[in-house]
Amino acid sequence: MPSDQDPTAEQISQVKTSILQKLEKEPPAEPFHPNDLKRITESDLWITKLLQVYDFDVEKCITRLWDNLAWRKSFGVYDINETNLNQEYLNDGSIFVHNKDKDGKPLLILTINMHSKSRNLDDLLRIIVFWIEKVQRETNLDKMTIFMDMTGTGLSNLDLDFTKGIIGMIETKYPYVPNYILVHDLPFLLNAAFKVVKTFLPAEALKILKVTTKKDLDQYVDKENSLKLWGGNDDYVYKFA
Incomplete structure (x- = not known):
């Protein structure tokens, strides 16, 4: 069960900074979706929820978030709508x-x-x-x-x-x-x-x-x-x- 406690501002900042730095140094072959990048740069909510579910393990959160960003892009999460579903x-x-x-x-x-x-x-x-x-x-x-x-x-x-x-x-x-x-x-x-x-x-x-x-x-x-x-x-x- 995710923790009811909130992560510290420092933990959130560590995740956010690491993801953004990695994007600069090792940009993915297929750029992540801008909506997802907005969710990281303009809000703490997504990172907060991930830190809670991963028991505030910052390194694990960074790895999983990066993987999630890649999956969301490759799966076409933002392209799915009622017209192109089965x-x-x-x-x-x-x-x-x-x-x-x-x-x-x-x-x-x-x-x-x-x-x-x-x-x-x-x-x-x-x-x-x-x-x-x-x-x-x-x-x-x-x-x-x-x-x-x-x-x-x-x-x-x-x-x-x-x-x-x-x-x-x-x-x-x-x-x-x-x-x-x-x-x-x-x-x-x-x-x-x-x-x-x-x-x-x-x-x-x-x-x-x-x-x-x-x-x-x-x-x-x-x-x-x-x-x-x-x-x-x-x-x-x-x-x-």
């Missing part, structure tokens, strides 16, 4: 943002019973990035809860590459984003597979991983913010607007 995945309700958890953090909902190995992993990860980036812009880099809706999921929906892809992306690219990772209504026959998935998770993720059922989901998401499918009061049906 339209089927965008519109089918397999991945979307709706409602909030009890801490007021938006829910990124993954409807796992709609998944199959035949789906394109890169396209799915682009959809996830689209939603995370959208919420990050709207909430000023606030946290989100990753809601894995396992209702009605079977073995045919199981895809370890997809699971590893999501975990890897959040762990390395958005480590400060998860408030909770909720695995809801896990079918008994997938218990063994879930144990395997847990071995991929870093220790910090295991602390915020919660397996929920209709009986206890309201510890994390109240009835008004829970879909009827989950035992809540919300009869929302996803439609991309």
Whole structure:
């Protein structure tokens, strides 16, 4: 879990200065996106969140931030929009943002019973990035809860590459984003597979991983913010607007 304490001004300055000096001395072959450089030069927020999640390890923060800047440019984070995403995945309700958890953090909902190995992993990860980036812009880099809706999921929906892809992306690219990772209504026959998935998770993720059922989901998401499918009061049906 990220620390609730703020880094010192000196720690923030060390990260900022190191990144900017490295940019001058060793500019990347593909220049970083100007929006990301602005986030470093004009604000302390991004660096603060990274320092918190990396336990104020300045060197680690510098390395990870540089890697993140390179990834964001190569992945084309700022170029992703609703027109160039896989339209089927965008519109089918397999991945979307709706409602909030009890801490007021938006829910990124993954409807796992709609998944199959035949789906394109890169396209799915682009959809996830689209939603995370959208919420990050709207909430000023606030946290989100990753809601894995396992209702009605079977073995045919199981895809370890997809699971590893999501975990890897959040762990390395958005480590400060998860408030909770909720695995809801896990079918008994997938218990063994879930144990395997847990071995991929870093220790910090295991602390915020919660397996929920209709009986206890309201510890994390109240009835008004829970879909009827989950035992809540919300009869929302996803439609991309």
